Amino acid sequence: MAKRPPRLLAVASGGGHWVQLLRLRDAFEGFETVYVSMFENYAEAVPGARLYTIPDASRFDKLSFLKVGLKALRIMAKERPKAIVTTGSAPMLGFILLGRMMGARTLWVDSIANAERMSSSGRLARRLAHRTVSQWPEVAEAEGVQYWGSVL
Structure with a gap:
């Protein structure tokens, strides 16, 4: 019986975060990649892969984070990823936290849009992931994180 590849959960909100995540796809080679985002039509960009959708959440609406957290918990329980990669935004922090609790390796790639300092979500992710x-090399140095290049 052939061994299945490890499962990777690739998660990002919409827009630029999603575009950046898709540009990392070559790095996902060797994994069975499952995607999570906020729009069902994003499935067209990842044919043959499973895509789960979650609602958006705002730090100004704590209830929205609870809804995302519950959905994230269901996805994590079903998929049991070995690794999680995200290009953000804040709703994806729940996947990082759950991933750590469930033994998955976690990576937060802060958005290219944050050219002067890390995003507030990235600063939280720095403690969780x-x-x-x-x-941005200057941001990485100032924030005490690594710089591996840009995806754009």
Whole structure:
């Protein structure tokens, strides 16, 4: 019986976060990749892969984070990923936290849009994720995270 590849959960909100995540796809080679975002039509960009949708959440609406957290918990319980990669935004922090609790390796790639300092979500992720990286060398140095290059 052939061994299944490890499962990777690739999560990002919409817009630029999603575009950046898709540009990392070559790095997902060797994994069975499952995607999470906020729009069902994003499935067209990842044919053959499973895509789960979650609602958006705002730090100004704590109830929205509870809804995302419950959905994230169901996804994590079903998929049991070995690794989680995200390009953000805040609703994706729940996947990082749950991933850590469930033994998955976690990576937060802060958005390229944060050219002067890390996002507030990235600063939280720095405490939660196994690895947090910035796409700007100056930001990485100032924030005490790594710089691996940019995805754009």
